[in-house]
């Protein structure tokens with residue numbers, strides 16, 4: 001995928017001996033009546049650059065909460081999370097937003113495209129917002145990404161004119177807009193039929209082949225079986241963490 005990776009950026013990690021993502025002692029508490037409920041409790045995990053990780057576990061086990069901490073959408077109540085040289089738990093809200101735009105591409109279950117913008121403009125907006133792609137290259141890059149996901153014919157359509165699978169492909173194009181080193185997807189195929197889901201998974205796996213790090217929350221064993229590592233959560237803790245070589 002070299003064509004999609006023409007933006008100069010420093011290596012994600014200064015030292016190859018250090019994992020790209022390092023979370024240590026993460027807890028996330030939510031108020032529950034008079035008490036507090038631990039969506040995550042004292043969770044530690046390291047993920048190396050280039051890994052493809054499935055996060056699995058029952059509904060309510062803390063999968064989305066973990067993704068939200070890794071992407072800086074949410075903050076830990078306790079614990080530390082480093083991505084490369086950045087200590088996410090120490091960043092201000094604004095710095096975290098800017099970091100996220102540069103560093104992670106996020107694909108959600110319900111696509112989350114802006115309904116009043118065309119598919120193309122949704123991708124362009126992601127570039128405008130972050131500003132790492134030079135202005136002159138944005139249109140061409142956005143069209144290239146839409147071609148890459150097979151949506152060039154739909155570029156000027158509003159999201160309402162697309163099928164579920166097309167919307168998710170558009171969301172993948174948007175996630176790749178700023179060529180982020182990390183891709184995160186929360187049940188990206190949860191609303192798609194299996195054939196359409198496969199197209200999305202193939203796209204994500206191609207990004208891994210191109211050197212990116214992928215973390216996917218999924219219930220689908222057909223997906224997790226294709227990734228390099230499967231981490232299972234239960235009640236906000238890791239109960240199993242299995243690399244492919246060991247399976």
Ligand code: ADP
Pocket residue numbers: 030031038039057058059060061062063064065066
């Ligand atoms: P999963 O993605 O594995 O289904 P989540 O990470 O979304 O689970 O949620 C884990 C637990 O934390 C659930 O019991 C959920 O109800 C609770 N939770 C998540 N977000 C919030 C929130 N904003 N406020 C209160 N409770 C929450």
Ligand code: MG
Pocket residue numbers: 063064065186
């Ligand atoms: Mg979830």
